Amino acid sequence: MKTTTDTPVLETKDITKTFPGTLANSKVSIRLEQGEVLALLGENGAGKTTLMNIIYGLYDQDSGEIFLNGEPYNIRNPHDAIAAGIGMVHQHFMLVPVFTVLENIMLGAEVMKGPFLNKTQARQEILELSNRYGLEVDPDAVVEDLPVGIQQRVEILKALFRDVKILILDEPTAVLTPQEIQELFQIMRHLTESGVSIVFITHKLKEVLEIADRIVIMRRGEVVGEANPRQVSEHDLANLMVGREVSLVVDKSEAAPKGVQFEVKDLVVKDPMKGLAVNHVSFAVRAGEVLGIAGVQGNGQTELAEAMTGLRKHEGGTVWISGMETPQANPRALVEHGMAHIPEDRHKHGLILQYPLTDNFVLCTYYKEPYSKHGVRNKKAILTTAEELIKRFDVRTPSAFISAGDLSGGNQQKVIVARELSRDVSVVIANQPTRGLDVGSIEYIHKTLIRLRDEGAAVLVISSELDEIMSLSDRIAVMYRGEIVDVVDAKQTTREELGLLMAGSKS
Amino acid sequence: MTVGVMNNGKIRRRPAWASPLIFGVIVIAVAVFSFMKNPSVTEAVMSAMIRFAVPLMLGALCGIYCERAGIVNIGIEGQMLLSAFTAYMTNVWTGNLILALLAGALTGALLGYFLAVISIKLKLNQIIGGTVINILAIGITGFFYQVGMTTKGKFGPIRLGPLAKIPLVGPVLFNNPPITYIAFLMVIISHIIFFHTRWGLRTRAVGEHPRAADTLGIDVFKTRYLNTIIGGALAGLAGAFLTLEGVGTFERNMTNGRGFIALAVMIFGKWNPIGSALAALLFGLANALQTQLQFMGINIPHQFIGMIPYALTIVVVSGFIGRSRPPAAEGTPYEKE
Numbered sequence: 001m002k003t004t005t006d007t008p009v010l011e012t013k014d015i016t017k018t019f020p021g022t023l024a025n026s027k028v029s030i031r032l033e034q035g036e037v038l039a040l041l042g043e044n045g046a047g048k049t050t051l052m053n054i055i056y057g058l059y060d061q062d063s064g065e066i067f068l069n070g071e072p073y074n075i076r077n078p079h080d081a082i083a084a085g086i087g088m089v090h091q092h093f094m095l096v097p098v099f100t101v102l103e104n105i106m107l108g109a110e111v112m113k114g115p116f117l118n119k120t121q122a123r124q125e126i127l128e129l130s131n132r133y134g135l136e137v138d139p140d141a142v143v144e145d146l147p148v149g150i151q152q153r154v155e156i157l158k159a160l161f162r163d164v165k166i167l168i169l170d171e172p173t174a175v176l177t178p179q180e181i182q183e184l185f186q187i188m189r190h191l192t193e194s195g196v197s198i199v200f201i202t203h204k205l206k207e208v209l210e211i212a213d214r215i216v217i218m219r220r221g222e223v224v225g226e227a228n229p230r231q232v233s234e235h236d237l238a239n240l241m242v243g244r245e246v247s248l249v250v251d252k253s254e255a256a257p258k259g260v261q262f263e264v265k266d267l268v269v270k271d272p273m274k275g276l277a278v279n280h281v282s283f284a285v286r287a288g289e290v291l292g293i294a295g296v297q298g299n300g301q302t303e304l305a306e307a308m309t310g311l312r313k314h315e316g317g318t319v320w321i322s323g324m325e326t327p328q329a330n331p332r333a334l335v336e337h338g339m340a341h342i343p344e345d346r347h348k349h350g351l352i353l354q355y356p357l358t359d360n361f362v363l364c365t366y367y368k369e370p371y372s373k374h375g376v377r378n379k380k381a382i383l384t385t386a387e388e389l390i391k392r393f394d395v396r397t398p399s400a401f402i403s404a405g406d407l408s409g410g411n412q413q414k415v416i417v418a419r420e421l422s423r424d425v426s427v428v429i430a431n432q433p434t435r436g437l438d439v440g441s442i443e444y445i446h447k448t449l450i451r452l453r454d455e456g457a458a459v460l461v462i463s464s465e466l467d468e469i470m471s472l473s474d475r476i477a478v479m480y481r482g483e484i485v486d487v488v489d490a491k492q493t494t495r496e497e498l499g500l501l502m503a504g505s506k507s
Numbered sequence: 508m509t510v511g512v513m514n515n516g517k518i519r520r521r522p523a524w525a526s527p528l529i530f531g532v533i534v535i536a537v538a539v540f541s542f543m544k545n546p547s548v549t550e551a552v553m554s555a556m557i558r559f560a561v562p563l564m565l566g567a568l569c570g571i572y573c574e575r576a577g578i579v580n581i582g583i584e585g586q587m588l589l590s591a592f593t594a595y596m597t598n599v600w601t602g603n604l605i606l607a608l609l610a611g612a613l614t615g616a617l618l619g620y621f622l623a624v625i626s627i628k629l630k631l632n633q634i635i636g637g638t639v640i641n642i643l644a645i646g647i648t649g650f651f652y653q654v655g656m657t658t659k660g661k662f663g664p665i666r667l668g669p670l671a672k673i674p675l676v677g678p679v680l681f682n683n684p685p686i687t688y689i690a691f692l693m694v695i696i697s698h699i700i701f702f703h704t705r706w707g708l709r710t711r712a713v714g715e716h717p718r719a720a721d722t723l724g725i726d727v728f729k730t731r732y733l734n735t736i737i738g739g740a741l742a743g744l745a746g747a748f749l750t751l752e753g754v755g756t757f758e759r760n761m762t763n764g765r766g767f768i769a770l771a772v773m774i775f776g777k778w779n780p781i782g783s784a785l786a787a788l789l790f791g792l793a794n795a796l797q798t799q800l801q802f803m804g805i806n807i808p809h810q811f812i813g814m815i816p817y818a819l820t821i822v823v824v825s826g827f828i829g830r831s832r833p834p835a836a837e838g839t840p841y842e843k844e
Contacts, residue, residue: 058722079724094719096712097835107712108723110705117703 007070009034009197010055010086010166015064017050024050026221027064032166037188037198039212039229041205043241043438044409047221048201049091052168056088057081082108087159088168093151095158097144101137102126105158129160133190148298149180156187167191168199173207177296178466178499185211203241205234206467219243242439252450255474257286260323261458262427267317269303269482277303278314279482285458287426290449292473292490293462296502300482301462302344305431308460309341310334311349321427335364338426342416342433344462346409350416353405357397358386360404361419393418394444410441417445421452428452431462446472466498480504531785534792542675552795553679558753560784560791561690562587562762565745566769567776567783568697569615572738575701575778576731577714578626579633579838582618582640583742584766589644590614590746592652595757602659604751608686611747612740618644619739623732630840641766649759661755662686686748693741697780710734714834717841727841742766764817771820778834793819 010032017025025047032038040048053059055066057075066073068084075081081088095104102123111122123139130137135153143151152172159167169188173181188198188211202208208215208229215227217240225240238246262285269278277300285291295301306312308319310331319326321337334341343349351360362371362382370381386400395414397407404412413433421428430449434442449472453459463469469476473490478501485501542549566583573580580586594611598604618640625636662684670681701707712720713730721727745765750757772790776783797815805812 056722077724078722082724088722090722094716094722096716096719098715098832099712103708107708107720108725110708112705115704116699117705117708 006034008032008067009069010199011067011070012051012055013065013067015051015054015061015066017047017054017059017061023221025054025061025064028218028221028223030216030223032197032199033214034197035192035195036213037192037200037211039208039215040199040201040218041203041208041215041237041241042218043203045220045438046218046241048218049170050221051218052088052170052199052201055081056086056168082162085163085165086168087162087164087166089152089155089159089170089172091170091172091174093148093155095143095151095154098142100140100142101146101154101157102139104143104154105139105161109162126157126161129157133160133187133194135160135187148175148296149177149183152176152184153187164196166197166199168201170201171203172200173202173204174464175297177502178495179503181207205237205241208237209234217241238439244440246439246443250446250450250471252472253454255289255453257289257474258456259287260284261287261321262460263320264308265318265320267304267307267319268315269300269307269312270315271303276482278307280317281479281482281484282317283477283484283487285427285460287456287458288453289474290453290459290461290472292469292476293460293479293484294466294469294476294498294502295464295479297464299479301431301464301479303482304479305341305344305429305462309339309343309429311343332364335423338424340420340423340425340428340457342413342420342428342430344431344435346412346416351404351412354403356401356403357390357395357407357415358382358400360415361386361389363419364423389415389418389422392422393448410437413437413441413445417448421448425452425457428457428459429462430460432464433461434463434465434468442468466495470495470498478502528782528785531788534789538675546675548799550675550678552792552799553675555795555798556788556791557679557683557687558791559794560787561687562745562748562753562765563769563772563787563790564690564694564784565741565748566766567773567787568693568780569619569738569742569745570770570773571697571701571776571778571780571783572710572734572741573619573622574773574834574837575714576710576734577717577834577836577839577841578622578731578735580619580622580637580735580738581634581767581770582622582637583745583769584762584764585637585641585644586615586618586739586742587746587749587766588641588648588760588762589618590743591749591761592644592648592746592757594743594747595658595750596651598658598661598751599656604660604662607751608744608747611751612743615743615746616736616740619736619742620732622739623735626840627728627731627735630842633838645760648757652757652759658756661750662752684752686744686752689744690748691784693744694780694784701780711834714836717836721841721843731841745769768816768820774833777832790816790819 008031013029014027015025016027028047028051042048050059054061055075057077057080066075073084075084096107102119105126106122111118111125126139129135135157137150137153137157143154172184176184192198200212212229215229215237216223217225217227217237219241227237265282267278267281268276271277281304283291293301303312307314310329313329321339324337326337327333347353352363362385366372366377370378372378383400390397390400393414395418396411404415407415428449433445433449449459449461461469461472470490475487476490476493476498477487478485478498480502481504485504488497538549538553566587569583569586570580590611593614594607597610598607601607622636622640625631626633664682664684667681671677701711709720709725710730713725713727717727749761754761768790772786773783775786793816797812800812801809
């Protein structure tokens with residue numbers, strides 16, 4: 001064993017963890033030095049979160065050891081982790097929505113005065129912390145009323161309140177606008193200056209290069225490399241992450257748009273909790289162009305997509321395909337008008353997980369010939385189509401009869417793409433088409449969408465990934481609080497401009 | 508004020524006890540008015556209100572403890588009935604009222620433990636768990652109850668010194684048997700527990716977002732077990748009230764839907780002890796009024812008058828009082844990853 005003068009604050013040695021059917025971590029060894037930002041980079045399913053959950057005591061490892069300041073430390077549950085000065089901000093926030101900021105922060109580490117909670121003192125301590133680290137927040141606000149960015153501050157404060165030495169941030173930027181991301185990075189620098197060590201989990205290359213002091217790359221449960229952010233490029237990191245040469249830019253020719261093929265006029269969707277989820281939205285997509293809808297998650301994109309695709313009733317406005325008005329809340333009519341829909345939630349709206357792939361491939365067309373004749377299904381025709389689509393769209397599956405639920409996320413998405421885009425379509429609505437997919441699948445789906453554009457379809461892409469929007473779109477509409485703030489030309493705009501629009505300010 | 512309070516995203520919210528309080532103020536105004544016109548009837552109606560309200564109050568508290576921790580308890584009715592029975596039988600056998608009271612509370616607590624095992628350990632459907640308790644209680648009490656047993660008596664009222672001399676308020680509030688005082692005391696204690704102690708904060712967290720509580724090192728299972736058991740003991744007290752204080756004897760199915768009305772009371776009070784106590788008093792008043800109206804021989808068939816408390820339940824539950832939001836995680840078993 002090598003002896004170094006400064007021992008790492010946290011070290012894992014040969015951590016292995018299996019879940020039924022998958023090897024989530026295989027002999028993972030990482031080191032975290034005092035006061036550094038260590039980025040843990042990898043695709044979804046690479047085992048980053050599993051490793052952190054083991055360190056935080058939420059999972060038990062099958063084998064391997066954890067060392068804190070060089071001493072072996074047995075973490076059986078979050079309680080042990082907190083006691084050891086480890087804090088974690090989870091990807092899905094662990095905040096009680098109806099509690100105040102104060103209650104959330106002190107939960108589990110209550111400040112007491114005899115048998116009672118001492119909220120006055122706790123408030124004082126929270127305000128001191130928030131001043132010291134520049135995390136401005138109102139201790140008496142109810143968490144569910146706060147924007148996500150502030151909720152994240154509450155999460156960080158929660159960790160600081162427990163006097164963390166090691167802070168784990170799991171995909172902290174997924175829900176933030178570019179400006180909020182900058183604020184988060186400032187906070188992170190502030191924290192490392194005061195001696196906190198940070199593990200930053202992400203799959204976004206730009207962010208890693210910007211904030212990390214050191215990068216560890218994971219793939220399929222293993223550490224595949226370590227990099228210095230000053231010596232590598234995005235391209236190198238992507239190749240390491242995926243394990244083969246990938247292209248980060250979408251190859252596309254200049255768009256040749258024709259007439260308007262899809263139009264939304266003055267659409268209004270009400271939400272019982274939030275008021276107007278979609279607030280008088282109008283836009284048009286021409287044949288042969290891609291319109292991207294950018295925006296931070298939860299600004300009405302889901303409701304807009306559901307209303308356009310007939311999954312939800314809307315309170316006002318009309319949807320037009322090729323100059324024809326479509327009926328409300330009638331998905332089949334829309335399908336027959338030539339609409340293809342890649343839904344945001346592939347498990348809820350995209351597939352019937354219990355059904356075999358064969359049936360999933362004909363969900364929109366099962367009642368038509370040749371799949372059905374006089375109400376009786378023609379299994380042979382269905383199978384022929386299924387096998388053809390599996391081959392054409394490169395779905396990795398042992399057979400066409402396997403349940404959709406047994407495929408990986410990427411392959412499930414390919415099944416949906418195959419079903420929707422193999423039909424004769426004039427309008428494509430793709431909502432978060434690549435969420436949770438590996439770089440390889442993303443490349444494929446992007447190519448397919450561009451191919452459809454070139455064949456003359458009107459393509460609408462809704463995504464909260466700015467990179468995806470920027471590389472696919474010909475024009476970009478930005479949504480904020482249910483409204484389209486602006487529509488900009490994709491070639492002329494910048495990340496900064498889009499970021500400002502996503503935060504609601506019109507430039 | 509030494510610290511400046513920022514104002515980002517702060518929204519004023521109506522407190523949970525607001526709507527019952529409005530009703531409460533109206534009730535007091537009406538009571539004072541009618542007291543001036545007819546003191547003895549008003550006093551009788553008010554005392555009857557308290558008598559009807561106590562088991563509802565305790566039943567609703569049971570519901571609050573369980574549901575705030577995330578366990579739906581529709582077995583309050585059964586917990587009350589079986590506890591009423593064991594309290595009664597203990598009174599018959601030993602003649603010791605304190606022992607009988609404890610037997611009632613213990614029965615409720617045991618049934619609470621039973622519900623907890625069903626819903627936390629076995630992760631079965633909690634509605635079915637509660638229904639099992641209800642059916643079990645009817646079956647057991649019906650099978651073992653024999654007509655003709657006698658007891659040596661029931662709890663008598665305890666006068667609280669000079670307080671009992673205040674007109675109207677004195678006889679109604681400060682001249683009651685012990686379980687009534689316990690009930691009022693428990694309302695206040697529970698309120699303090701839920702909103703001013705560590706246990707309460709953690710319980711509410713477990714009922715709203717158990718995973719968040721878990722990541723902060725809070726034992727979700729233990730919290731749920733203990734609250735369901737405490738709640739059960741309170742339902743047991745409600746049952747003991749019926750046989751040891753209210754009626755003095757046991758009858759088949761004597762709870763007569765009170766356990767379910769208690770749930771309506773809990774919802775009306777928005778899962779808040781004080782709010783629910785006020786709501787219980789309102790239901791108690793409805794009940795007292797219907798009895799009084801029947802005495803007065805108004806020309807309405809008594810079945811209709813008898814309906815008042817139940818009709819009120821339906822109105823309240825069907826959302827007349829506005830949106831009342833249950834704890835987010837109630838009814839769903841927690842599973843560690």
